Amino acid sequence: MRVGELSRRSGVSVPSIKYYLREGMLPAGERTGPNQADYGEDHVRRLRLVRALLDVGGLSVAAAKEVLAAVDGEVSLYEALGAAQDALVSVPEGAEDEASSTARARVDDLVARRGWSVTEENPGRRAAADVLAAYTRLGWPQFGEAIDDYAEAMEQLARREVESVLASGSDDGRERAVEGAVTGTVLGGSLLLALRVMAQADASARLLGEDGTDKSAADR
Amino acid sequence: MRVGELSRRSGVSVPSIKYYLREGMLPAGERTGPNQADYGEDHVRRLRLVRALLDVGGLSVAAAKEVLAAVDGEVSLYEALGAAQDALVSVPEGAEDEASSTARARVDDLVARRGWSVTEENPGRRAAADVLAAYTRLGWPQFGEAIDDYAEAMEQLARREVESVLASGSDDGRERAVEGAVTGTVLGGSLLLALRVMAQADASARLLGEDGTDKSAADR
DNA sequence: CTCTATGGATAGTCCTACTATCCGTTGTTG
């Protein structure tokens, strides 16, 4: 098929397809002439993945590019998962002060306490420490105390997620498995946040009531 | 203090401070003359909150504005929590097809199953359904099956988060309590994702090994 | 055999989040 049909099939405008081609996020079609090319089902699938990463996963084009490079590259599942994880956390480079070094130490402690095998450069360390530092600077240090609960919950989920990826992709070839790993990692993050929003709405309705009164004692 | 010192104290450039003032995210200082104004500790605190929402929470200026409007407005804790939750999930308005209506039904089922008190318009519903629909369209419907695990984990955490906010803010006045609710909701989301990244890195190292071989059977 | 579609290149647009400039005071310091 040519670009017009690819556009119809995928719901992506022709100029956008050309843009993704230029950016290297979508492989070029098979050339059938000096100015003609042929696209296949793979291209439709890839386009859908691109849109999912951008729209649902909320990645920037630059981050999506990195992720897709991992899908296409000759990397292991492990490395591809790492690439997807890296794309999810941005590191805005704030100033180093006391709050941030204390926070960093607290994160290091947590990782040690849980026995997590996480490299020194894992962006999650920085990102988690940034949040703890912000809590402190804003005068809510107690919010950081829940970090073990968060970590426990994430450990459970992460194990199941990785198992699910392993169970799914093993028989369709490396590329498809990597695609699944990336999809699950990126979109899973959005799913998690969406469910958290609903769970919080429920919890606040339950504990506070729509009128804003504290019901936390009365309800139990 | 005047704007120069405010800038030094908060680490935000003077032009940026002026920008936030224009946008109404930072209240004007107290006027001491036709072209002089005085800022206080509240302004320093507010600036830190603004930067935390933008840098750590990853909100856009527009979203941060909404959240801050809730902090400043005469709204209940419950409503402020809702505003913060809404700011966290973007709804990119994709086309409605079969995958998305099925997904929507699955989310509605989940909410009913868990007995969550969540309005019909809660953006989390749309966002969660979008993820499920994307899984289906990309050929990974099985990833959606973990949604109950996610929901269970989020329910636990959300309850603790809301309790923590209630325990913290009750004696410092409404505004401070609302500030805490908003801070915890927005930054807590970033913390969750950061920990998930590390937990996944650990899980993939454990189940896959750095070399990319599947160790899932051998390890247990 | 015309006329729309195509691939490829280049330029233009819109949005966001700031920055920079200008201007007529004001505060401050030598």
Add this chain to the structure above:
DNA sequence: CAACAACGGATAGTAGGACTATCCATAGAG
């Protein structure tokens, strides 16, 4: 008390991100 940086306020400019439009020579469809 003079000079000069700092101020507040308004307006304009900018950099980056994610497309979108235009142009052109050729190709395929009716």
